[in-house]
Amino acid sequence: MTPPPGWYRDPSAPHLERWWDGTAWTGHRRTPAATAPPPVPAGTGGTGGTGRAKAVALSAAAAVLVAAIVTGAVVLGRDGGSTEAKTPPTATPTAAPTSAAPTPSSPAPEPSADPSVVEDQLNGVTFTLPDGWERPENVVEDDAVMTTHGTYDCPGDPGLCRHGLVISRTVTVNDETSPKILAEQDIADAADDAYDRNRIGERPFGGIVSHEVVAAGPVAVAGRAGYYVRWRVRTAKGPGGHVQSLVFPSTVGTESPVLVRFVFDAGRDGPPLSDMTRITEGIRPAGDADTGGGVGSSIGPTDRPAAYRKVWPSPR
Numbered sequence: 001m002t003p004p005p006g007w008y009r010d011p012s013a014p015h016l017e018r019w020w021d022g023t024a025w026t027g028h029r030r031t032p033a034a035t036a037p038p039p040v041p042a043g044t045g046g047t048g049g050t051g052r053a054k055a056v057a058l059s060a061a062a063a064v065l066v067a068a069i070v071t072g073a074v075v076l077g078r079d080g081g082s083t084e085a086k087t088p089p090t091a092t093p094t095a096a097p098t099s100a101a102p103t104p105s106s107p108a109p110e111p112s113a114d115p116s117v118v119e120d121q122l123n124g125v126t127f128t129l130p131d132g133w134e135r136p137e138n139v140v141e142d143d144a145v146m147t148t149h150g151t152y153d154c155p156g157d158p159g160l161c162r163h164g165l166v167i168s169r170t171v172t173v174n175d176e177t178s179p180k181i182l183a184e185q186d187i188a189d190a191a192d193d194a195y196d197r198n199r200i201g202e203r204p205f206g207g208i209v210s211h212e213v214v215a216a217g218p219v220a221v222a223g224r225a226g227y228y229v230r231w232r233v234r235t236a237k238g239p240g241g242h243v244q245s246l247v248f249p250s251t252v253g254t255e256s257p258v259l260v261r262f263v264f265d266a267g268r269d270g271p272p273l274s275d276m277t278r279i280t281e282g283i284r285p286a287g288d289a290d291t292g293g294g295v296g297s298s299i300g301p302t303d304r305p306a307a308y309r310k311v312w313p314s315p316r
Helices: 050-079 179-196 273-280
Strands: 006-010 013-020 023-032 117-120 124-129 144-148 164-170 208-220 224-235 241-249 257-265 310-313
Touching: 006 023, 050 124, 050 241, 117 144, 124 164, 124 273, 179 208, 179 224, 179 241, 179 257, 241 273
Parallel strands: none
Antiparallel strands: 006 013, 013 023, 117 124, 144 164, 164 257, 208 224, 208 310, 224 241, 241 257
16 A cells, blocks of 8 residues: 655655655655654655664653753752852753654645745745735635735624635645646635635635626646636625636646635725736746746636626525
């Protein structure tokens, strides 16, 4: 059995974690958290960790013993009449590895050296933060790449809502690779997740009343040919909003399709729809700021003619 995708201990550098895409190691590495690092997937070149665990445990115990001895020496020095206390040397505790396997979920976007850029390491792309947007904090969606500033009281069921949210994830639910088909399949789920029912069954906006297809078409993203679909959603409470599903091939690993969801509240408090274009134009392959992208760049028109626009019943 092949281990599922996830972060595992790097067999060539055990002090780091490396992304296993389900078939092979990728080039993505990260420093593990203070908790125990995960094991190397079986059959991928790693070695057992029993001896290392014992060595780490002994090292940690020795560090504690040394700290205790030095602390005792400081106390004794004070008792002997000395008015100067010596500072004991600091030691960095090392956590012993555990046998628990990591959860094979997409890693959260990593901070970039540029404060105006958010990097999605798993999918090998970066996002530029427009004015009025920030890195996600205290967001339920673990694959969010940016949100608008602040929160407000949801107009429906109690809770806090945000005027804008952008999510980036890898499409792994099926073997389909067509950006057009994947975007058309995802848009209804994107609308439901944003404006119908949340993860715990609440309706922050009272549910979706209707939706309208306002735009759809090919789009160039990070030098790749993609496709997007945009809906205008009307809700029972509040002004509703705009939801967009954008799909394009990844530039790294197995080139699995990348799905980017845009959720923009309508009304004067929501972000301008032009930000969808700005954010799309700002998507770049990680480490390649010169690669062109942008709505319709070198691909074709971004919007269908007005005759294409239709009003459909609510998905609920």
